[in-house]
Amino acid sequence: MVISAIIFDLDGTLVQSEKLKAQSYAIAVQRMRNLPEPEPLAIEAYREIVGAAREAATRHVIESLGLESELRPLMAEHGASEPWEVLAGMRTEIYNDLVEDPQVLRDNQWPHTIGLLRVARETFCRTALATMSYRKEALHVLRSLEIEDSLD
Numbered sequence: 001m002v003i004s005a006i007i008f009d010l011d012g013t014l015v016q017s018e019k020l021k022a023q024s025y026a027i028a029v030q031r032m033r034n035l036p037e038p039e040p041l042a043i044e045a046y047r048e049i050v051g052a053a054r055e056a057a058t059r060h061v062i063e064s065l066g067l068e069s070e071l072r073p074l075m076a077e078h079g080a081s082e083p084w085e086v087l088a089g090m091r092t093e094i095y096n097d098l099v100e101d102p103q104v105l106r107d108n109q110w111p112h113t114i115g116l117l118r119v120a121r122e123t124f125c126r127t128a129l130a131t132m133s134y135r136k137e138a139l140h141v142l143r144s145l146e147i148e149d150s151l152d
Helices: 017-033 040-049 054-065 068-078 083-100 102-107 111-122 135-144
Strands: 005-009 126-130
Touching: 005 111, 017 040, 017 054, 017 068, 017 083, 040 054, 054 068, 054 083, 068 083, 083 102, 083 135, 102 135, 111 126
Parallel strands: 005 126
Antiparallel strands: none
Protein backbone atom coordinates (compact mmCIF):
# COMPACT_ATOMS: atom_id res chain seq x y z
CA MET A 1 0.00 0.00 0.00
CA VAL A 2 1.28 3.45 -0.91
CA ILE A 3 0.29 6.46 1.16
CA SER A 4 -0.67 9.21 -1.24
CA ALA A 5 -2.08 11.79 1.17
CA ILE A 6 -1.80 12.78 4.82
CA ILE A 7 -4.13 15.09 6.75
CA PHE A 8 -2.49 16.81 9.70
CA ASP A 9 -4.29 18.32 12.67
CA LEU A 10 -2.96 21.63 13.93
CA ASP A 11 -3.51 21.82 17.68
CA GLY A 12 -1.79 19.05 19.57
CA THR A 13 -0.30 17.51 16.43
CA LEU A 14 1.84 20.18 14.81
CA VAL A 15 1.93 22.47 17.87
CA GLN A 16 1.82 21.63 21.59
CA SER A 17 -1.18 23.89 22.06
CA GLU A 18 -2.52 21.94 25.04
CA LYS A 19 0.72 22.67 26.90
CA LEU A 20 0.28 26.37 26.13
CA LYS A 21 -3.36 26.29 27.25
CA ALA A 22 -2.32 24.70 30.54
CA GLN A 23 0.33 27.37 30.96
CA SER A 24 -2.23 30.10 30.29
CA TYR A 25 -4.49 28.74 33.07
CA ALA A 26 -1.47 28.76 35.40
CA ILE A 27 -0.69 32.38 34.52
CA ALA A 28 -4.34 33.40 34.98
CA VAL A 29 -4.37 31.91 38.49
CA GLN A 30 -1.00 33.52 39.21
CA ARG A 31 -2.45 36.93 38.34
CA MET A 32 -5.66 36.34 40.30
CA ARG A 33 -3.83 35.30 43.43
CA ASN A 34 -0.81 37.60 43.00
CA LEU A 35 1.56 34.64 43.07
CA PRO A 36 5.26 35.00 42.23
CA GLU A 37 5.05 32.27 39.56
CA PRO A 38 2.41 30.50 37.43
CA GLU A 39 0.34 28.08 39.53
CA PRO A 40 1.50 24.48 38.82
CA LEU A 41 -1.73 23.05 40.27
CA ALA A 42 -3.63 24.72 37.42
CA ILE A 43 -1.43 22.89 34.92
CA GLU A 44 -2.10 19.58 36.65
CA ALA A 45 -5.84 20.23 36.78
CA TYR A 46 -5.94 21.05 33.07
CA ARG A 47 -3.92 17.93 32.23
CA GLU A 48 -6.61 15.85 33.94
CA ILE A 49 -9.22 17.09 31.48
CA VAL A 50 -7.22 17.97 28.37
CA GLY A 51 -9.28 17.77 25.21
CA ALA A 52 -12.54 18.68 26.92
CA ALA A 53 -14.66 21.60 25.78
CA ARG A 54 -13.65 25.02 27.11
CA GLU A 55 -16.47 25.22 29.65
CA ALA A 56 -15.84 21.73 31.06
CA ALA A 57 -12.08 22.28 31.25
CA THR A 58 -12.45 25.65 32.92
CA ARG A 59 -15.00 24.36 35.43
CA HIS A 60 -12.62 21.52 36.30
CA VAL A 61 -9.73 23.91 36.93
CA ILE A 62 -12.00 26.10 39.10
CA GLU A 63 -13.22 23.14 41.14
CA SER A 64 -9.74 21.64 41.51
CA LEU A 65 -8.24 24.89 42.79
CA GLY A 66 -11.26 26.23 44.68
CA LEU A 67 -11.43 29.41 42.58
CA GLU A 68 -15.16 30.10 42.46
CA SER A 69 -15.23 32.51 45.40
CA GLU A 70 -12.34 34.48 43.86
CA LEU A 71 -13.97 34.60 40.42
CA ARG A 72 -17.50 35.65 41.47
CA PRO A 73 -16.48 39.23 42.37
CA LEU A 74 -14.88 39.59 38.91
CA MET A 75 -17.99 38.61 36.93
CA ALA A 76 -19.37 42.13 36.42
CA GLU A 77 -15.97 43.52 35.45
CA HIS A 78 -15.60 40.78 32.80
CA GLY A 79 -19.22 40.90 31.65
CA ALA A 80 -19.69 37.28 32.65
CA SER A 81 -22.78 35.53 33.92
CA GLU A 82 -20.87 32.60 35.43
CA PRO A 83 -17.50 32.31 37.20
CA TRP A 84 -16.13 29.89 34.59
CA GLU A 85 -16.60 32.57 31.91
CA VAL A 86 -14.25 34.90 33.82
CA LEU A 87 -11.44 32.35 34.00
CA ALA A 88 -12.04 31.19 30.43
CA GLY A 89 -11.78 34.78 29.21
CA MET A 90 -8.62 35.42 31.18
CA ARG A 91 -7.07 32.18 29.96
CA THR A 92 -7.97 32.87 26.34
CA GLU A 93 -6.49 36.37 26.45
CA ILE A 94 -3.25 35.05 27.96
CA TYR A 95 -3.10 32.19 25.44
CA ASN A 96 -3.62 34.56 22.52
CA ASP A 97 -0.85 36.81 23.82
CA LEU A 98 1.48 33.80 24.14
CA VAL A 99 0.89 32.43 20.65
CA GLU A 100 1.10 35.86 19.05
CA ASP A 101 4.88 35.48 19.39
CA PRO A 102 6.11 33.25 16.52
CA GLN A 103 9.05 32.09 18.66
CA VAL A 104 6.67 30.64 21.26
CA LEU A 105 5.05 28.59 18.51
CA ARG A 106 8.41 27.48 17.14
CA ASP A 107 9.52 26.50 20.65
CA ASN A 108 6.33 24.44 21.07
CA GLN A 109 6.14 22.66 17.74
CA TRP A 110 6.18 18.88 17.57
CA PRO A 111 9.45 18.37 15.65
CA HIS A 112 8.71 14.78 14.58
CA THR A 113 5.35 15.73 13.14
CA ILE A 114 6.82 18.75 11.37
CA GLY A 115 9.54 16.41 10.07
CA LEU A 116 6.92 13.98 8.77
CA LEU A 117 5.17 16.84 6.99
CA ARG A 118 8.41 17.84 5.29
CA VAL A 119 9.21 14.25 4.27
CA ALA A 120 5.70 13.88 2.89
CA ARG A 121 6.22 16.94 0.71
CA GLU A 122 9.64 15.75 -0.45
CA THR A 123 8.15 12.41 -1.52
CA PHE A 124 5.25 14.07 -3.37
CA CYS A 125 2.64 12.91 -0.91
CA ARG A 126 -0.36 15.25 -0.85
CA THR A 127 -0.80 17.10 2.47
CA ALA A 128 -3.69 18.90 4.07
CA LEU A 129 -4.60 20.53 7.37
CA ALA A 130 -7.69 19.89 9.46
CA THR A 131 -8.39 22.18 12.41
CA MET A 132 -11.13 23.68 14.52
CA SER A 133 -9.05 26.86 14.78
CA TYR A 134 -10.11 29.98 12.95
CA ARG A 135 -8.40 30.45 9.59
CA LYS A 136 -6.53 33.59 10.76
CA GLU A 137 -5.13 31.74 13.79
CA ALA A 138 -4.20 28.67 11.75
CA LEU A 139 -2.39 30.76 9.15
CA HIS A 140 -0.46 32.54 11.90
CA VAL A 141 0.76 29.19 13.23
CA LEU A 142 1.66 27.87 9.77
CA ARG A 143 3.56 31.04 8.93
CA SER A 144 5.33 31.09 12.29
CA LEU A 145 6.49 27.51 11.75
CA GLU A 146 7.33 28.29 8.12
CA ILE A 147 5.24 25.37 6.86
CA GLU A 148 2.45 27.19 5.05
CA ASP A 149 3.88 26.11 1.68
CA SER A 150 4.17 22.50 2.87
CA LEU A 151 0.43 21.96 2.62
CA ASP A 152 -1.60 21.40 -0.50
